[in-house]
Amino acid sequence: xxxxxxxxxxxxxxxxxxxxEYIEDYKTVWxxxxxxxxxxxxxxxxxxxxxxxxxxxxxxxxxxxEENKIEMNYFFEDxxxxxxxxxKCDIPREIELCVIDSITPLFVGASWHEREVFSMxxxxxxxxxxxxxxxVSQDFYGKTPxxxxxxxxxxxxxxxxxxxxxxxxxxxxxxxxxxxLDPHGSEMILNWGPTHPASGPIRLKVHCDxxxxxxxxxxxxxxxxxxEHLVTKKDFIGAIVAxxxxxxxxxxxxxxxxxxxxxxxxxxxxxxFAKYMRVVLGEVARLSSHMMGMAGVYNALGLxxxxxxxxxxxEFFLDFLESYSGARxxxxxxxxxxxxxxxxxxxxxELQKALDKFDATKEDIRSIFVKNPTMxxxxxxxxxxxxxxxxxxxxxxxxARASGVKTDIRIDEPYGAYANITMDYITQESxxxxxxxxxxxxxxxxxxxxxxQAKKHIEAKxxxxxxxxxxxxxxxxxxxxxxxxxxxxxxxxxxxxxxxxVTAEKATSPYRLKLKAPSFNHTMMLNHxxxxxxxxxxxxxxxxxxxxxxxxxx
Amino acid sequence: xxxxxxxxxxPGLLYVLLWTVALFWFFxxxxxxxxxxxxxxxxxxxxxxxxLFDLSKLLTKESITPKGVNPYLFSIMPLLAATxxxxxxxxxxxxxxxxxxxxxxxxxxxxxxxxxxxFLLFLxxxxxxxxxxxxxxxxxxxxxxxxxxxxxxxALSPALLFGTMxxxxxxxxxxxxxxxxxxxxxxLYFVALLGLLEQPPFNIPDAEQEIVYxxxxxxxxxxxxxxxxxxxAEFMAVFAGAATLFLGGFRGLFxxxxxxxxxxxxxxxxxxxxxxxxTPRITMKQMLNFSWSYLxxxxxxxxxxxxxxxxxxxxxxx
Numbered sequence: 080x081x082x083x084x085x086x087x088x089x090x091x092x093x094x095x096x097x098x099x100e101y102i103e104d105y106k107t108v109w110x111x112x113x114x115x116x117x118x119x120x121x122x123x124x125x126x127x128x129x130x131x132x133x134x135x136x137x138x139x140x141x142x143x144x145e146e147n148k149i150e151m152n153y154f155f156e157d158x159x160x161x162x163x164x165x166x167k168c169d170i171p172r173e174i175e176l177c178v179i180d181s182i183t184p185l186f187v188g189a190s191w192h193e194r195e196v197f198s199m200x201x202x203x204x205x206x207x208x209x210x211x212x213x214x215v216s217q218d219f220y221g222k223t224p225x226x227x228x229x230x231x232x233x234x235x236x237x238x239x240x241x242x243x244x245x246x247x248x249x250x251x252x253x254x255x256x257x258x259x260l261d262p263h264g265s266e267m268i269l270n271w272g273p274t275h276p277a278s279g280p281i282r283l284k285v286h287c288d289x290x291x292x293x294x295x296x297x298x299x300x301x302x303x304x305x306x307e308h309l310v311t312k313k314d315f316i317g318a319i320v321a322x323x324x325x326x327x328x329x330x331x332x333x334x335x336x337x338x339x340x341x342x343x344x345x346x347x348x349x350x351x352f353a354k355y356m357r358v359v360l361g362e363v364a365r366l367s368s369h370m371m372g373m374a375g376v377y378n379a380l381g382l383x384x385x386x387x388x389x390x391x392x393x394e395f396f397l398d399f400l401e402s403y404s405g406a407r408x409x410x411x412x413x414x415x416x417x418x419x420x421x422x423x424x425x426x427x428x429e430l431q432k433a434l435d436k437f438d439a440t441k442e443d444i445r446s447i448f449v450k451n452p453t454m455x456x457x458x459x460x461x462x463x464x465x466x467x468x469x470x471x472x473x474x475x476x477x478x479a480r481a482s483g484v485k486t487d488i489r490i491d492e493p494y495g496a497y498a499n500i501t502m503d504y505i506t507q508e509s510x511x512x513x514x515x516x517x518x519x520x521x522x523x524x525x526x527x528x529x530x531x532q533a534k535k536h537i538e539a540k541x542x543x544x545x546x547x548x549x550x551x552x553x554x555x556x557x558x559x560x561x562x563x564x565x566x567x568x569x570x571x572x573x574x575x576x577x578x579x580x581v582t583a584e585k586a587t588s589p590y591r592l593k594l595k596a597p598s599f600n601h602t603m604m605l606n607h608x609x610x611x612x613x614x615x616x617x618x619x620x621x622x623x624x625x626x627x628x629x630x631x632x633x
Numbered sequence: 634x635x636x637x638x639x640x641x642x643x644p645g646l647l648y649v650l651l652w653t654v655a656l657f658w659f660f661x662x663x664x665x666x667x668x669x670x671x672x673x674x675x676x677x678x679x680x681x682x683x684x685l686f687d688l689s690k691l692l693t694k695e696s697i698t699p700k701g702v703n704p705y706l707f708s709i710m711p712l713l714a715a716t717x718x719x720x721x722x723x724x725x726x727x728x729x730x731x732x733x734x735x736x737x738x739x740x741x742x743x744x745x746x747x748x749x750x751x752f753l754l755f756l757x758x759x760x761x762x763x764x765x766x767x768x769x770x771x772x773x774x775x776x777x778x779x780x781x782x783x784x785x786x787x788a789l790s791p792a793l794l795f796g797t798m799x800x801x802x803x804x805x806x807x808x809x810x811x812x813x814x815x816x817x818x819x820x821l822y823f824v825a826l827l828g829l830l831e832q833p834p835f836n837i838p839d840a841e842q843e844i845v846y847x848x849x850x851x852x853x854x855x856x857x858x859x860x861x862x863x864x865x866a867e868f869m870a871v872f873a874g875a876a877t878l879f880l881g882g883f884r885g886l887f888x889x890x891x892x893x894x895x896x897x898x899x900x901x902x903x904x905x906x907x908x909x910x911x912t913p914r915i916t917m918k919q920m921l922n923f924s925w926s927y928l929x930x931x932x933x934x935x936x937x938x939x940x941x942x943x944x945x946x947x948x949x950x951x
Contacts, residue, residue, distance in 0.1 A: 290917060378842070382833070457916065614844065615917060618842035
C-alpha cells in the first residue's frame with residue numbers, strides 16, 4: 080500500500096505546481112483537482128502522461144447555464160498501477176470563446192471523445208487533427224444539442240429541412256467520392272453498413288483497392304438516442320430505463336453504475352443483500368452478453384452454430400431474469416437504493432438450472448469452437464492489439480485483457496459485493512482476434528464461478544436468517560438530491576463504463592450524466608487495425624472487438 | 634415419348650424441382666438439429682411444405698432489375714445458369730436401365746457442364762453493376778480456377794483406373810477393391826466439391842458478412858429463384874457425380890436401383906452440412922494457398938497412385 084501512496088503523492092506534487100482550486104483524494108483510487116487556468120491543461124496532461132497516467136478514459140463537458148461556463152472533465156487513468164486523476168477546468172460558454180487545447184496529440188484515445196464534445200457542446204479543440212462532428216446527423220452540424228439552452232422543439236419542428244440536409248449531404252459525399260477516385264482504376268469506396276448483414280447500424284466507409292483495404296472511416300450515430308440528454312428529462316428512478324438502454328445485452332451493470340452514483344450523492348449505503356443481488360444479476364447479464372459476443376466473432380466468419388448453442392444456454396439465464404424481474408431483456412431491476420424486487424427461493428432454483436445447463440454444455444463448446452483449428456487459422460495472426468495500444472487508445476474489458484493488460488474494475492476499484500468475491504484477472508497473451516474470442520469464453524466461466532460464490536453466500540445468510548428477503552432489498556433514497564457530483568465506474572460486459580453524474584440543488588432529475596462506454600474507443604481503433612488488411616478481415620476484426628452500437632452511439 | 638418423359642419428369646425438370654424443394658427442406662431441418670433449433674415446422678408434416686411455399690412465393694414476386702444494367706444480360710444469366718446446371722442429369726446413370734444420354738464421353742461432358750457453371754455465376758455478378766456483386770464475381774472466378782483443377786484431376790481418376798469415360802461402365806466395373814483404390818481420389822473430389830459449390834470453409838464468393846451476398850446481391854423474385862434452382866441442381870449433379878464415380882452409383886449391397894444412388898447422395902450432403910455447421914470461413918489468400926500448395930499437388934500424386942495401383946494391385950494395363 081505504501082508504494083501506492085508514494086505514487087499518488089507524485090501526482091499531487093505535479094498538480095500542486097500549477098494553479099489549482101483544490102487537490103483532493105476521491106474514493107480510493109482517484110485524485111480530483113480543478114485547474115484555475117485552462118491554458119495549463121496541455122502541460123498538466125503531459126506531466127501526468129510522463130508519470131504513467133497514459134490512458135484518457137473520456138472527456139466530458141458540463142454546461143452551467145447560470146454560471147455562464149462550461150466545465151471540462153478529463154479522466155486520466157493508469158491501468159497498470161490503478162491511479163487515476165480527475166481533472167477539471169472551466170472555459171467560457173460563449174461559442175466564439177469556447178476553445179481549449181486538444182490533448183489528442185498526446186493521447187490518441189481522446190480523439191473521438193473531443194469530437195463528441197465538439198458536436199454536442201460546440202467546444203472547439205485547437206490542434207485537434209481531425210475535428211469533424213461525430214455521432215450527430217448532418218442536421219445537427221454547427222448546433223449544440225446538449226447545451227441547456229438548445230431548443231429541441233424548434234429543431235424537431237423543421238423536420239423536412241433536416242431530412243433534406245441529410246439527403247443532400249449523402250449525395251454530395253457520393254459526388255466527391257466520384258471526383259476523388261480514378262474512374263478507370265480499381266479503387267472504390269464501399270459502404271460497409273448500415274444495412275450490411277454483419278455490420279449492425281454503423282457505416283464503415285471502406286476505401287479499398289479490390290480486396291485490399293486502404294483505409295476505414297467509421298460513420299457512427301445511426302442509433303443515437305441522446306440518452307445523456309434523455310436522463311435529464313426523467314426523475315432519478317425513471318432514468319434507469321434510459322441508462323439500461325446503453326446496450327440491452329448487459330443492462331444490469333450499466334444500471335448498477337448509475338445507481339451507485341446516485342447513492343453516492345444521496346449519501347445512502349445499500350444493504351449487503353442488495354450488494355450481493357447486484358453481483359448475481361450483473362454476472363447473469365454479463366453472461367448473456369458474452370454469449371452473444373462470442374457468437375459474434377463466429378457469425379462474422381459465417382458460422383452461426385455457436386450463436387444457436389449459446390442462445391440455447393442463454394435462455395436459461397434469461398428465465399432467471401424473467402422470474403426475478405418479469406422481463407427477459409430490459410429488466411429495469413436495479414434502482415437507486417438497492418435492487419427493485421425481493422428474492423424468492425424458487426428464483427434461485429431457476430438460477431441453479433441455468434448454471435447446470437452451462438456446466439453441461441461448456442465442454443462441447445470448448446472442444447468444438449474455442450479450440451477450433453480453422454478459427455486459429457483465421458484469427459490467430461489478425462487484429463493484433465499490443466498492450467501499448469490498449470493503454471494509448473484506452474481500450475478496456477475483454478479487448479484489453481485479451482492483450483494481457485491486467486485491468487478489471489471489479490478488482491481495481493471493487494464495488495458492490497465484489498470485494499468479498501474471490502476472483503483473479505483473466506488474461507490472454509497475444510491480443511489477436513482469436514484471443515478475444517477465447518477471452519470471452521474464459522470470462523463466461525469466471526462469471527459462473529462468481530455467481531456460484533454469491534449464490535452460496537446468499538443461501539447461507541438466508542439460512543442463518545441474517546438476510547430478510549422480503550425487505551432487505553431496498554433502502555430509501557430521497558426523491559430530491561442535494562447539489563453534487565459523483566463518478567462511478569463499473570466493469571460492464573464490454574469493459575469500463577464510467578458515469579459522471581452532476582446534480583443541481585434539490586434536484587429531482589440528473590443535471591448531467593456522462594456515459595463513457597467502451598465500444599466508442601474500440602471503434603476508434605478500426606482504421607488502425609484494418610489498414611492494409613483485406614476485406615475478409617473486416618467482419619472478423621469488427622466482430623472480435625465486441626462492439627455494440629447501443630453504447631457506441633448512446 | 635420416352636424422351637419427353639425424361640425431359641419433363643425424370644430426371645428432368647420436375648425431378649430437379651422436387652429435389653430442390655426436398656433438399657432445401659432437408660438442409661434446413663438437418664441444420665436446425667445441429668443448431669439445437671426446431672427448423673421449419675408449421676406447414677405440412679415437419680414443415681416439409683415450407684420450402685415449396687417459399688419457392689412459390691419467390692416465383693410470384695417482382696424481379697427487380699437495377700438501374701444502369703443491361704436488362705437482357707441481367708435476366709438471361711439466371712435462366713442460362715439453371716438450364717446448364719440441369720443438363721448433367723442427362724448423363725448420370727440413375728438406374729441400371731435409365732441413362733438419358735449414354736455416351737462414351739459422358740464423364741467429360743459431366744465435368745465440363747459442372748465446370749462452366751461458376752463462370753455463368755461470375756457473369757451474373759459482372760452484369761449486376763454493383764460493387765459487392767462485382768467483388769463476388771471476381772472471387773468466384775478466382776475460386777473456380779484454383780478449385781476446378783483438382784476437381785477435374787480427381788474426377789478423372791476413375792476413368793484412368795477403369796479405362797473408360799462411360800459412366801455406366803464405370804459403375805458396372807466398380808468393386809470394393811476399386812472403392813478403396815479410389816478413396817483418396819474421393820476425398821480430393823469432396824474437398825474440391827466444397828470449393829466448387831461455395832460451401833464452408835470455402836464459401837468465399839457469397840460471404841454475406843464481407844461482400845453481402847456476392848453475385849446474389851441484386852437478384853430478387855423469379856431471378857433469385859432460378860439462381861437457387863441452379864445452385865441445387867448443381868448440388869445434384871456434383872453429388873450424383875461423386876456417387877457414380879467413386880461410390881458405385883446405383884449399385885447397392887442387396888439390390889441395384891435408384892435408391893442406392895439417392896442414399897449415397899444424401900450421405901454426401903449430410904457430410905457437407907456437418908462441415909458447414911462447424912467450420913468458419915477461410916480467406917481468399919488461404920484458399921489459394923491451400924489449393925495450389927496442397928490440393929493440386931495431391932491430386933497429381935493421386936493420379937500416380939491410381940496408375941501404380943492399376944499395375945500392381947489390379948494386375949497390369951488393360
